[in-house]
Amino acid sequence: MTAATKVLVVDDSALMRKALKTMLLDAEGFDVHLARNGEDALEQLPRVRPDVVTLDINMPVMDGLTCLAEIMRTSPCPVVMVSSLTERGALVTLEALELGAVDYVEKPGGTVSLNMRDAAEELVDKVRRAARARTRTGGLAARLRRAREESFATAPAPRSGTARSAGAGSARGEVDLLVLGASTGGPALLSDLLAQLPAGCTAPVLVAQHMPQSFTGPLARRIDASCPLPVQEVTGLTPVRPGHVYVARGDADMVVARRAEGLVVRPAPAGPSYRWHPSVDRLVQSAMEVIDPRRVVGVLLTGMGDDGAEQMAELHSRGGRTIAESEESAVVWGMPGQLVARGGATRVLHSDDIPAQLAAWL
Missing domain, CATH: 3.40.50.2300 (Response regulator)
Structure with a gap:
């Protein structure tokens, strides 16, 4: 019993x-x-x-x-x-x-x-x-102090030996878009990770964090306080600018489109085709429709369920590069675990090692 x-x-x-x-x-x-x-x-x-x-x-x-x-x-x-x-x-x-x-x-x-x-x-x-979840301790400040002591010069070796070849991915530096997906356990990790992006990063960053609408605005402002890149919540049709971070509005989805003036993102009503919102799968799918997948990097972080796994695996199969947070560090190894199970992870990394890998690619 x-x-x-x-x-x-x-x-x-x-x-x-x-x-x-x-x-x-x-x-x-x-x-x-x-x-x-x-x-x-x-x-x-x-x-x-x-x-x-x-x-x-x-x-x-x-x-x-x-x-x-x-x-x-x-x-x-x-x-x-x-x-x-x-x-x-x-x-x-x-x-x-x-x-x-x-x-x-x-x-x-x-x-x-x-x-x-x-x-x-x-x-x-x-x-x-x-x-069933893993407890994250230490706090953001301690993790950032540790991160400042590490060099971003080279990408880290995966802890568990589960790295996969980048395959047909584009050359280093040729990244047009970075997409991050997270759910349970994600807000603290997103703040930590985005704070460690290189200040010279020119790729736009799109974030889908499962949250209600009243939370995503404060989340964007909180991340903006420590991130070297400007951060904003997407509440309407928004031009995508290099080196900016865009957080999907809660209780809706965010989609990418191409207009005459360039890339834009916009909120889309949450529909029954997707179980979780903002939907990571829908965001990645829309990005691949307008951007060469080989120039997209996807990161799937802690969270229950499998949102993002299907479309990031598709991204990987079409030459894009993907990171799945490892079971060792994830609060809940649902979403990233499903990406690994589908064979769609270019790298499987402890959360502490993800910023350095992104810095190397970006």
């Missing part, structure tokens, strides 16, 4: 604690413990030893971010933030994801019973995913 997943629910609202506990117990397979605030949670951690923590952000005595930082410092384990989908909530949640949280669920407003019933499937699904 499979052991129950032990969950520590942390929230200052007794009503919310009860609602979250009921949702998890109704789904079965969970052993639920409760904490009133961050300080209470830290006191219980050594005794409960949870597989997953759900953590409210705004609490008295000790708030969620302070508690999260201490959890990552002393007892790292998967944490799912309970967040509002307001812009302020998005900013705090993005900070939590950079501190090491695996994922987030929407904090319901209004009638708790109704909203929590609607959100039950998402909560249970994300807690189950988190229980």
Whole structure:
């Protein structure tokens, strides 16, 4: 018999604690413990030893971010933030994801019973995913300090010996477009990776990160603060300029097109043909329709499911170059793992090694 997943629910609202506990117990397979605030949670951690923590952000005595930082410092384990989908909530949640949280669920407003019933499937699904996820610790600042100590002069050798020949890929430096796809665990990694792009990079960068609409604007601004290239969210028809980063708007897809004046990107309504949004598959497919695939680089990062794997494998087969994040570093090795399974990865690299490989190609 499979052991129950032990969950520590942390929230200052007794009503919310009860609602979250009921949702998890109704789904079965969970052993639920409760904490009133961050300080209470830290006191219980050594005794409960949870597989997953759900953590409210705004609490008295000790708030969620302070508690999260201490959890990552002393007892790292998967944490799912309970967040509002307001812009302020998005900013705090993005900070939590950079501190090491695996994922987030929407904090319901209004009638708790109704909203929590609607959100039950998402909560249970994300807690189950988190229980299988890898915890990223160390924080963005520490990773950037380590990266500055490394040279970008040469590409790294893959850690696991899973590198594949670039095949018919174009020569070094001949890159017209860089496409990045990510889901669970992606926001912190994207901030880290894009901050390490060479300042002289002339290839435009397109980013599809699975997120709701209220999060992608703050994500773009947060990345822009540390990235050497200008970063913006795509909210309408946008000309693609060299050396700029374009983040797809949440709850929609981003597609590439060619006009008389050059390449453009635009939001497209999320359709039933694609399961996740912004869709990585749709973005890569549209790019290959207007750009020689041999001049495109695709990177598939951490995330549940297989979005991006099919079209990046197609990109690889048509001479483009692709990177799959390795199982060793991915929070969830779903999307990149599916790319590897399809034989579509030019390189399979630890997340720490991806910036140097991109610098070598760009």
